[in-house]
Amino acid sequence: MPSDTRGSTSRTLETGESLVALAAAGVSPNLFWIAQAGYAKLSWLGLHVLVPSVVVLAAVLVAAREQGHQRLVNRLLAGAGAGFVATVGLEAVRIAGFHLGGMPGSMPKLLGVLLLNRFMLGPSALSNVVGWAYHFWNGATFGIVFAVLLGRKPLAWALAFAELVGIGFLVSPAVRSLGVGFLALDMPWMIVTVVLAHTVYGLVLGLLARRWIREPGWLLA
Amino acid sequence: MKETRSYRSALAVTAAALLSLSLAPGLKAQANGDLLVRVQAQGSVSQVAGRLKQAVSQNGLMVMGQLNQGKILGMTGAKVESQSFFLGNPQLGKKLFAADEGVGVAVPVRINVYRDGQGHTVISYFKPSEELKAFGSPVLDKMAPMLDQKLHAIASAAATS
Numbered sequence: 001m002p003s004d005t006r007g008s009t010s011r012t013l014e015t016g017e018s019l020v021a022l023a024a025a026g027v028s029p030n031l032f033w034i035a036q037a038g039y040a041k042l043s044w045l046g047l048h049v050l051v052p053s054v055v056v057l058a059a060v061l062v063a064a065r066e067q068g069h070q071r072l073v074n075r076l077l078a079g080a081g082a083g084f085v086a087t088v089g090l091e092a093v094r095i096a097g098f099h100l101g102g103m104p105g106s107m108p109k110l111l112g113v114l115l116l117n118r119f120m121l122g123p124s125a126l127s128n129v130v131g132w133a134y135h136f137w138n139g140a141t142f143g144i145v146f147a148v149l150l151g152r153k154p155l156a157w158a159l160a161f162a163e164l165v166g167i168g169f170l171v172s173p174a175v176r177s178l179g180v181g182f183l184a185l186d187m188p189w190m191i192v193t194v195v196l197a198h199t200v201y202g203l204v205l206g207l208l209a210r211r212w213i214r215e216p217g218w219l220l221a
Numbered sequence: 222m223k224e225t226r227s228y229r230s231a232l233a234v235t236a237a238a239l240l241s242l243s244l245a246p247g248l249k250a251q252a253n254g255d256l257l258v259r260v261q262a263q264g265s266v267s268q269v270a271g272r273l274k275q276a277v278s279q280n281g282l283m284v285m286g287q288l289n290q291g292k293i294l295g296m297t298g299a300k301v302e303s304q305s306f307f308l309g310n311p312q313l314g315k316k317l318f319a320a321d322e323g324v325g326v327a328v329p330v331r332i333n334v335y336r337d338g339q340g341h342t343v344i345s346y347f348k349p350s351e352e353l354k355a356f357g358s359p360v361l362d363k364m365a366p367m368l369d370q371k372l373h374a375i376a377s378a379a380a381t382s
Contacts, residue, residue: 098298099298104297105296105297105298106296106297106298109296110296113293113296119293120286120287120288120289120293121287121288121289121292122289122291122292122293122295122296123292123295123296
């Protein structure tokens with residue numbers, strides 16, 4: 001096979017893997033609002049949708065590495081790492097906001113009891129671990145989406161991306177189900193907390209993505 | 222004079238009754254109207270909840286569901302001690318639903334253990350006979366006192382250590 005044909009096939013394959021990675025990474029953050037909108041229980045979605053999406057992402061990573069798609073491997077790992085660390089920053093703001101009355105409750109704890117289907121019993125040590133893990137996984141998957149889709153971009157891109165994520169959360173049925181109204185209009189300090197938390201997330205994500213992602217440009221181009 | 226004496230003796234009997242109620246070991250029952258029953262219990266909420274679960278099975282019922290409002294509200298930062306238990310059994314359920322398909326709004330019966338503002342642990346429940354009256358069903362009216370008795374027995378057993 002001629003080398004340019006091999007190269008073209010490899011690029012097509014890399015694009016295909018990237019699309020699968022994007023789809024798999026996009027699953028996790030959508031489950032909470034789907035559950036709160038009443039379409040399915042989060043415990044069911046966790047087992048039947050979240051776990052398979054994690055397996056698919058891991059499979060894409062392994063396949064990309066096997067096929068020498070180093071650009072995609074780098075973006076998957078850099079995006080996940082940057083998203084994970086950025087979530088620490090987001091959490092610092094969210095926890096402070098919660099204690100200052102800017103959040104209706106502890107989101108990771110709520111996610112934990114919903115994922116383990118033990119809302120009636122309240123949180124346990126295990127449900128807290130599961131809830132925090134899910135929360136950080138969401139942060140990591142948003143990082144993957146950013147890195148795979150956009151790559152190494154100026155900081156402003158990461159900030160805009162993070163604010164879009166925050167606004168997406170605020171307009172989702174998940175927020176209304178918390179009893180704070182559409183867009184959290186009944187709890188204005190929550191809007192401030194969410195915007196600030198996602199600003200910090202975007203800053204950290206943007207800085208780390210610029211440092212860790214090796215190549216600029218659109219992966220899907 | 223005779224009237225005054227009988228008035229005094231009635232007052233004395235009432236006072237004695239109130240005193241005996243207040244000195245009853247760890248068990249102070251209070252009915253707010255006919256619907257809400259509150260029983261003061263000995264021990265912490267979790268201790269009383271533990272005794273209550275044992276008393277439930279001894280009275281031919283089972284805990285069909287449990288709601289820990291204290292822990293749930295803990296996620297919002299609120300500090301509340303309150304647990305609710307939903308009690309019933311399949312046989313009873315069959316009879317109740319046969320009498321009225323809409324009885325699910327009142328059963329399984331709910332019993333609550335909580336810490337009040339004075340630091341007392343309290344067991345409370347709505348009297349099934351009062352709740353089931355709303356259905357206007359003679360069958361339910363006949364079964365309701367049995368549920369009243371069961372809840373009274375469970376609350377009494379759970380109230381004292």
